[in-house]
Amino acid sequence: MEIMQVTGSLVCSQRVPGLEHWNLRVLRSPKGKLSVAVDPVGASPGNWVFTASGSAARFACGNPETHTDLTIGGIIDFWEPDG
Amino acid sequence: MEIMQVTGSLVCSQRVPGLEHWNLRVLRSPKGKLSVAVDPVGASPGNWVFTASGSAARFACGNPETHTDLTIGGIIDFWEPDG
Amino acid sequence: MEIMQVTGSLVCSQRVPGLEHWNLRVLRSPKGKLSVAVDPVGASPGNWVFTASGSAARFACGNPETHTDLTIGGIIDFWEPDG
Amino acid sequence: MEIMQVTGSLVCSQRVPGLEHWNLRVLRSPKGKLSVAVDPVGASPGNWVFTASGSAARFACGNPETHTDLTIGGIIDFWEPDG
């Protein structure tokens, strides 16, 4: 899973059926690459999140009929170096 | 899911059975990489779209028997910074 | 799906059972990266093709028991800029 | 599967249901890229591990209902050049 930051939302009136009704967030990787993810946790711009990709993305939004390849899996509170 | 721009269409008379009859669009990533996607939404050249990859691509075109790994999921109207 | 050019064939006498009997083509991406793909369409060296990856690659060769992650989906006749 | 080093843990109070209760480790690739993985083997910071991605990640943690795309598959004791 990847660590990304929420930068905003995407407005798409014309979508395939399996992606209607979902909030789509624009995420930015630490290297600046933009991606689009389904957001089942309610993340806000500026939040750091981790994402699940591939078939895990479909299951992570609670409905495997959702045609996403990237879903926000959780909002990062902080990151513990452990050592 | 990725943000890409439609640049044109692909003409392929010889295809595997699971990809016949589909419009195939050539897409360009922000970094200039070209990809080919199935288009179930009717995007036009110049449109910015987001794409679903992997197994989600098969489901996103409404028929999981379609042998694609990339499908246009929607046409981007605009992109809201949210903040 | 990706756009690649066929550069040759691969000779492998020792293979896993799910890849016996298939023609394996060596493909080169526009950036020069080499990959190996199952070829159900009969592409020739020099042909530009598009490829399906992931689970779509297994289905695209007509037999999901084929253990490939990359299959040629069609031979590109030409590429129409549309605009 | 990839070779990565454990650098710490991730604290996320707000997660999707399929990732509750799991230890999430932050891993660093040899090139410095950070990823997040489910840890079913009990790795410690500093350990070198190998990871399974994609659908294998869901199965590797012993419960395919876990919505992960990256799971630690084992702790590397040492790496034998064989030659």
Place this chain on the structure above:
Amino acid sequence: MEIMQVTGSLVCSQRVPGLEHWNLRVLRSPKGKLSVAVDPVGASPGNWVFTASGSAARFACGNPETHTDLTIGGIIDFWEPDG
């Protein structure tokens, strides 16, 4: 599928159940990236091989319960330019 060279073996006493008993090879891509693969064909260090990734990797080792995302699919004898 990718072309890689076997560089050695990996010793991991602590593994997830779905990867016990398998020989794990360290492979190097032409660009120098290291990966770990299950080896059902008995490759030796120095051999050039091609690999199957994703769900094909699970099937390629003959047991889809194996939690791998990369499996050696065959040993390359030689590579025929065809032209």
